[in-house]
Amino acid sequence: MQFTVERHDTYTEVKGEGRLNMVAAPKLKDVVATEIGAGSRQIVVELGQTEFMDSSGLGALISCLKLARQASGDLRIANVPPQVLMVLQLTSMDRVLTPYPDAVSAFPAG
Template identity: 55%
Template sequence: MEIETDLRADAAVLRPAGRLTMVTAGELRARIDETVAGGHRVVVLDLADTTFMDSSGLGALVGGLRATRVAGGDLRLACAGAQVRTVLQLTTMDRVLRPYDTVEDALRAS
């Protein structure tokens, strides 16, 4: 999995590309942890290029949410495709990890 990082003054935008599965979930979780440790408490995941997510991927998102919240920030999702949104809805995690339509919407959220 490739993860592009865009560090901004008020937030970090991570763009994971590929499948978010048991094989790649640890890599995303580690990148979120590194980003938070680097001082970026708000992390937006741009999921436009994430083609598939399983329960391990969902676990990485929950772990990332926990890490950002412990630091006084937030984890926000943007541009999630149909499959990722379906996983979030079926698990009711869309109530906690609300997906935004665009990265800009996620950045503006409070």
């Protein structure tokens, strides 16, 4: 899985492309930790190009959420594909990581 980072005025967007599994999970945590270390407090993980997520990927998202909150920030997810949404719903984690339709609506300006 590859990750790209885009910094916006009010949030930082981390886009993942591929499979969010036990191989990619540590990479996601590293990318988010680096962004938080650089001063980003509002992180959006954009999952539109994520074709698969397993329990390792879910664990990575939760770890990233904890990192952001420990830094007095927040992490949100956006553009969640059906397979990833199903994993979130089956584990009831969609209540903790509320899916947003896109990155802009996850952290609206103002």
